[in-house]
Amino acid sequence: MTKSLDSFKARKTLQVGDKTYTYFSLPEAEKNGLSGVSKLPFSLKVILENLLRFEDGRTVTKDDIQAVADWLKERKSSHEISYRPARVLMQDFTGVPAVVDLAAMRDAAVKLGGDAKKVNPLVPVDLVIDHSVMVDYFGTATAFTQNVEREYERNQERYEFLRWGQSAFDNFRAVPPGTGICHQVNLEYLAQTVWTKDEDGETIAYPDTLVGTDSHTTMVNGLAVLGWGVGGIEAEAAMLGQPISMLIPEVVGFKLEGKLNEGVTATDLVLTVVEMLRKKGVVGKFVEFYGEGLDHLSLEDEATIANMAPEYGATCGFFPVDGDTLNYLTATGRDAERVALVEAYSQAQGMFRDGSLEPEFTDTLELDLSTVVPSIAGPKRPQDRVALTEAAPKFAEALKEIKGGHKNQDAIPSPNGESRFIDEGATGVLDAPTRHEVAGTDHGLADGDVVIAAITSCTNTSNPSVLIGAGLLARNARAKGLKVKPWVKTSLAPGSQVVTDYLEKAGLQDDLDALGFNLTGYGCTTCIGNSGPLPEEISKTINENDLVACSVLSGNRNFEGRVNPDVRANYLASPPLVVAYAIAGSLNVNITEDPLGEDQDGNPVYLKDIWPTTKEIADLIRSSVTEEMFRTRYSDVFKGDEHWQAIKVEGGMTYSWPVSSTYVQNPPYFEGMTMEPKPLQDIENAGVLGLFLDSITTDHISPAGSIKADSPAGQYLSEHQVSVRDFNSYGSRRGNHEVMMRGTFANIRIKNQMVPGVEGGYTMKDDKQRFIYDAAMEYKEAGTPLVIFAGKEYGTGSSRDWAAKGTTLLGVRAVIAQSFERIHRSNLVGMGVLPFTFKDGESWQSHNITGKEKVTIKGVADLKPRQMVDIEVEYQDGTKKTIEVLCRIDTLDELEYIKAGGILHYVLRNLVAN
Numbered sequence: 001m002t003k004s005l006d007s008f009k010a011r012k013t014l015q016v017g018d019k020t021y022t023y024f025s026l027p028e029a030e031k032n033g034l035s036g037v038s039k040l041p042f043s044l045k046v047i048l049e050n051l052l053r054f055e056d057g058r059t060v061t062k063d064d065i066q067a068v069a070d071w072l073k074e075r076k077s078s079h080e081i082s083y084r085p086a087r088v089l090m091q092d093f094t095g096v097p098a099v100v101d102l103a104a105m106r107d108a109a110v111k112l113g114g115d116a117k118k119v120n121p122l123v124p125v126d127l128v129i130d131h132s133v134m135v136d137y138f139g140t141a142t143a144f145t146q147n148v149e150r151e152y153e154r155n156q157e158r159y160e161f162l163r164w165g166q167s168a169f170d171n172f173r174a175v176p177p178g179t180g181i182c183h184q185v186n187l188e189y190l191a192q193t194v195w196t197k198d199e200d201g202e203t204i205a206y207p208d209t210l211v212g213t214d215s216h217t218t219m220v221n222g223l224a225v226l227g228w229g230v231g232g233i234e235a236e237a238a239m240l241g242q243p244i245s246m247l248i249p250e251v252v253g254f255k256l257e258g259k260l261n262e263g264v265t266a267t268d269l270v271l272t273v274v275e276m277l278r279k280k281g282v283v284g285k286f287v288e289f290y291g292e293g294l295d296h297l298s299l300e301d302e303a304t305i306a307n308m309a310p311e312y313g314a315t316c317g318f319f320p321v322d323g324d325t326l327n328y329l330t331a332t333g334r335d336a337e338r339v340a341l342v343e344a345y346s347q348a349q350g351m352f353r354d355g356s357l358e359p360e361f362t363d364t365l366e367l368d369l370s371t372v373v374p375s376i377a378g379p380k381r382p383q384d385r386v387a388l389t390e391a392a393p394k395f396a397e398a399l400k401e402i403k404g405g406h407k408n409q410d411a412i413p414s415p416n417g418e419s420r421f422i423d424e425g426a427t428g429v430l431d432a433p434t435r436h437e438v439a440g441t442d443h444g445l446a447d448g449d450v451v452i453a454a455i456t457s458c459t460n461t462s463n464p465s466v467l468i469g470a471g472l473l474a475r476n477a478r479a480k481g482l483k484v485k486p487w488v489k490t491s492l493a494p495g496s497q498v499v500t501d502y503l504e505k506a507g508l509q510d511d512l513d514a515l516g517f518n519l520t521g522y523g524c525t526t527c528i529g530n531s532g533p534l535p536e537e538i539s540k541t542i543n544e545n546d547l548v549a550c551s552v553l554s555g556n557r558n559f560e561g562r563v564n565p566d567v568r569a570n571y572l573a574s575p576p577l578v579v580a581y582a583i584a585g586s587l588n589v590n591i592t593e594d595p596l597g598e599d600q601d602g603n604p605v606y607l608k609d610i611w612p613t614t615k616e617i618a619d620l621i622r623s624s625v626t627e628e629m630f631r632t633r634y635s636d637v638f639k640g641d642e643h644w645q646a647i648k649v650e651g652g653m654t655y656s657w658p659v660s661s662t663y664v665q666n667p668p669y670f671e672g673m674t675m676e677p678k679p680l681q682d683i684e685n686a687g688v689l690g691l692f693l694d695s696i697t698t699d700h701i702s703p704a705g706s707i708k709a710d711s712p713a714g715q716y717l718s719e720h721q722v723s724v725r726d727f728n729s730y731g732s733r734r735g736n737h738e739v740m741m742r743g744t745f746a747n748i749r750i751k752n753q754m755v756p757g758v759e760g761g762y763t764m765k766d767d768k769q770r771f772i773y774d775a776a777m778e779y780k781e782a783g784t785p786l787v788i789f790a791g792k793e794y795g796t797g798s799s800r801d802w803a804a805k806g807t808t809l810l811g812v813r814a815v816i817a818q819s820f821e822r823i824h825r826s827n828l829v830g831m832g833v834l835p836f837t838f839k840d841g842e843s844w845q846s847h848n849i850t851g852k853e854k855v856t857i858k859g860v861a862d863l864k865p866r867q868m869v870d871i872e873v874e875y876q877d878g879t880k881k882t883i884e885v886l887c888r889i890d891t892l893d894e895l896e897y898i899k900a901g902g903i904l905h906y907v908l909r910n911l912v913a914n
Contacts, residue, residue, distance in 0.1 A: 005056065006024075006052070006055065007065065008033050008052065008062075009028065011023075016344045016345075019203065019337070021196065021345070022205070023345065024049055026052075034048075035069065036072050040072065041251040041318075041361060042288060042359065043288050043316065045350065046226045047081070047083065047226075048069075050206075051064055051083075059243050059893065064082070075362040075363075076250045078247065079247065080245055080248075080890070081246060082243030083246050084123075084243050085210045085211045086195045086207075086209045087126070087208075088121070088212070089182055089211075089214075090182070091127070091129075091131050091182045091212075091524070092127065092131050093731045093732070096161070096664070096735040097734045097735050097802070097805075098801075099161070099169075103161075103654070103666070104666055104667050105904060105907075107654055108673055108908055109908060112909075113675075114911070114912030115912075116653040118911045118912065119908070122240055125172045125239045126173050126185075126190055128179065128181065129159070129162065129177045129179075130182050132154070132158075132177065132530075133148070133178075133524075133525060134150070134151070134532045135531055136533070137150075138489055138520050141513070144520060144521060147520055148178055154728065155663075155732065157658070157663040157664055158663050160648070160650065161663075161664045164651055168652070168653060175638060176639070176640030176641065177643075178523070178640075180494070180497060181458055181461075181496075181522070181524050183214070183217065183495065184461065186210075186219070186220050187220055188462070189332070189630070189637065193223055193321060194208060194342045196341070209225065211229070213229065213230065216308075216309075216310060218309035218314075219307035220303070221309070221317050221318045221319060222302035222304070222306040222307075222319050223299065223303065223329075224321040224325050224351075228315050228316045229310065231827055232805075233804055233831065234826070234827070241907070242893075245890075245894075249284065249285055249315060250284075251286040252287050252361060253289075253290055253359065253362075254289045254290070254364070255293070255367070256289060256290075256297070256366070256369060257293045259369050262613065263614075264372050264373065265465070266463055266574075267304065267466060267554065268374050268574065269305065269372050270305045270459070271375045271376070271572065273308070273312065274308055274385070275377075275385040276365060276367065277313065278311075278312055278313060282313050283314070286318060287314040288319075290358065290359065291366065294322065296369065299325060299328040301463065301465070302324075305319075306318070307462075308382065311556055320353040321352050322354070326339055326343055331627055332627070332630040333631035333634065373388070373389075374574075376572060376573040377571065379398045379402065380558065381558065381559065382556055382558060386571075388591065391587065392587065392589060392591075395588065398569060399569075433588060436544075437541075438538060439541070441537065445538065446547065446586070447588075448550060448588040449487055449547070449550065449587075450581050450582065450584070450586060452550075453578050454490070454526035454531065455470060455491070455492045455493070455494075457522075458495065458527055459556045459572075461494045461495035464499075464624075465617055465618075466554070466575045466576065467503065468502075468508065468621055469575065469617050470512070470517075471503055471508025473579050474517065477583055477596075477605075478511050480599040481599050483583070484582040485582070485583070485585030487538055488582045489531070489532075490516035490517050491520040491531075493520050493522065493525040493526070494519070494522055495522070496522065497633045502621075515582065516582070517582075527555030529562050529564070531551070534567075538566075543566065548568045549567045550587050551564065551569075552577070552578050552587075553572060553578065554578050558571065569587070576612075580607055661736070662720050662733065662736060662739070664736060667737040667805075675913070677901055683787070683856065683857040685784070685855075685874075686784065686785040686855040686856070686857075687787075688788070688853060688855065690763055690790075691790075691850075692788070693753060693790075696750070696796075698797045700750040701744060701745055702801075702802045703730035703739070703740050703742075703744060704743075705729060705731075707730060709727075711743070712773040713739050713742040713746070714727065730743050734802065740802050740806055740809075741806050742773045743806070744772070744773070744802065744807065744809070744810060745772045746760070754850070763775050772810070773810065779811055786810065786811045787815070788807070788814075788816070789816050789844035790818070792819045793820075794817040795824025795828075796821040804828050805831055808902070812833055813833065813857075814834040816885060817835070818837060820835055820888060825888055825890075829889060829898060832898060832901050834863075834887070835887075836857075836885040836888060838885055839884065839886070848875075852876045853875050853876065855871060855873055855874075857872075863889060864887075866889070867886075868884055869884070869885055
């Protein structure tokens with residue numbers, strides 16, 4: 001840690017027990033010039049402390065620190081700061097390529113004459129393998145074992161690589177498969193609320209902060225840990241000690257009052273919060289919760305709300321330290337010494353919520369918890385909350401929109417978008433669902449039938465109240481003789497092994513098993529699309545009869561096509577409601593009024609007959625959830641099961657890249673690299689790879705989803721003897737640049753205006769329509785650089801590393817757009833791609849660019865941040881035009897990255913030199 005310049009004389013010591021800690025005191029800084037900062041939102045106090053601690057006069061200046069205090073004048077700011085989180089959290093889909101880059105840097109370090117061992121994360125990195133388990137098997141006592149075995153079969157190459165990384169890198173830990181999801185492992189074990197570091201003979205204490213490569217990293221905000229999701233390149237930069245550039249955010253205060261009524265769950269609350277904040281508009285902002293209503297929520301309730309910050313659009317959903325924070329840290333087995341430090345530190349910093357101080361916010365809204373009602377959300381978006389009493393009629397309305405009527409059964413349905421059936425001429429929908437026979441069974445299927453009921457990881461499985469509630473509802477249903485409908489695929493995928501412990505101690509797992517909710521895995525399953533296939537006869541009936549089948553899941557993502565390709569209506573719900581809908585079997589059933597089924601004597605059984613009381617749930621939590629469970633489960637969390645331990649570790653300090661692997665390959669970023677960067681060169685006579693309109697997202701650019709057999713990536717895999725059934729997904733193959741670069745700009749909905757009227761990853765070269773990848777490789781072979789032209793908000797959406805990595809590997813030297821999404825612009829710079837923006841009112845259209853031009857950018861060697869640059873465009877008829885654009889290298893650090901060839905090159909040279 002660089003010694004802070006400490007312009008505001010904030011450095012102090014704090015005595016806790018017999019230990020002395022050094023820290024940067026906010027009250028002291030307030031006395032010494034930062035007037036008013038005690039009124040800042042708690043989340044901004046965390047940011048301020050970070051800047052005080054890292055003030056070096058370059059990446060963090062006295063003016064940057066003052067800008068946080070000045071935020072109070074208008075409660076917003078356009079000032080950009082450099083922020084350094086304490087640690088990085090990764091899941092395996094996004095973590096594998098980051099570790100691949102580290103391994104490649106070690107190889108490059110050796111070639112540069114350096115020591116491979118010097119290439120390590122400079123801040124702690126935890127990678128939790130949680131995104132690879134799929135629900136192939138369900139509803140049996142052996143489902144978990146079978147799914148684990150299938151997971152290892154599919155992912156052996158990736159796991160061999162991560163197993164090597166676990167042993168090879170300092171500051172890097174891998175939590176093996178079958179442990180839980182990264183967010184719950186983080187909440188229950190990794191997070192400390194206050195972090196410490198021994199340096200130069202003293203122990204420094206500071207807020208626990210992180211960035212994660214999963215958007216739901218925000219769940220840990222419930223534990224007063226400031227963290228959010230970022231793209232892979234930002235995460236790699238952070239773990240290599242580089243700051244993250246960000247604007248001082250607006251902070252929206254969300255006041256909670258009152259308490260939840262009987263029968264209302266934390267899930268109902270979070271769906272209400274999501275709906276309210278989406279209407280409010282909080283994209284790119286911090287949300288901070290306050291008010292006396294927090295006194296009536298458990299920390300697990302708060303983590304449930306924080307988890308869904310991406311769904312309500314915020315960067316984070318922050319809860320300050322309070323008594324519940326301390327109690328939770330104790331209850332989950334954290335050391336007493338750490339809990340004492342958290343209490344003393346947060347009180348000394350004015351970061352402890354005691355109700356006496358109400359921070360100043362950019363804007364506020366409030367909710368009386370007593371007004372929250374049981375709800376679900378769907379059928380397509382998490383913010384589309386539906387009161388449970390309205391669920392059946394609202395589904396009937398949604399069905400008309402989704403289906404648009406019963407189309408010609410002889411026609412082959414087009415796969416193009418959610419309105420495909422309306423596009424094919426359908427006009428109306430039948431009011432009464434028609435049941436269609438399922439071959440080999442004694443039941444049928446109709447529109448609205450629930451074919452997936454999943455208690456899945458992430459949002460809810462960190463919360464014992466809803467899981468114990470689901471178990472009690474299952475017990476009560478079982479006692480009444482109720483059963484799950486035979487067409488429902490049931491699954492239970494908890495976020496940690498502790499859930500299994502307390503469900504078994506409470507005697508509830510047997511009741512869940514009796515209804516088909518057997519353990520299927522510990523990991524992110526249905527919510528990420530790893531729901532596994534439906535039974536063949538169910539899938540066939542759905543597709544042959546054009547049915548709108550439904551899923552009900554306790555997750556946070558229900559976007560169309562995400563959960564399962566056979567399911568077109570997806571609803572988020574609390575775990576007890578997941579069980580209830582599995583019994584009801586259909587969204588057409590009004591489960592608040594209609595019977596769920598009949599008891600052993602033929603009497604109707606209603607939801608109210610089996611719904612547990614709040615007291616029953618609370619009593620069982622007190623007797624079943626113990627501190628010892630957490631201590632035992634996390635005592636050796638990095639060891640893994642016999643499958644993990646049996647994996648052979650190949651290689652020592654550098655990785656022995658398997659030539660035949662189609663999952664992990666050594667990327668070419670460092671080929672030909674020397675200790676002295678090659679001087680920047682002008683871009684001359686570049687070809688145009690793409691012309692794009694507004695709002696091209698990273699989902700359009702970055703490879704995602706399934707791999708088509710006739711795509712360049714599919715052809716590559718086929719050439720390497722991979723059968724189509726084993727293609728897996730782009731997500732699972734993120735460690736192989738050969739697959740990923742072939743999938744860049746290959747989204748089936750992207751529209752390159754060089755090929756008007758055509759969707760998909762195509763461009764024009766030599767007056768022929770080509771795959772973008774194929775054309776790019778021909779340009780590269782000819783030594784021709786490439787540029788891309790785009791419209792407004794280029795690169796919006798989830799920040800993804802491969803949106804920038806794929807761009808540079810295709811040979812693109814520059815992107816000229818009307819405007820950029822902030823993170824994608826930063827990622828392009830991090831990969832050595834130059835970003836430029838047109839002047840206001842100008843665009844590629846206004847300059848009559850068609851994609852057939854040659855583009856020259858002069859003065860690249862002398863670029864300065866935010867400098868105006870001339871771009872020369874030579875049209876097909878030989879005429880030339882000079883266009884003045886703004887260079888969007890925004891800082892001196894970014895300029896250094898560009899000169900180095902990218903941020904990884906910059907860091908690598910520094911590591912080798914030192």
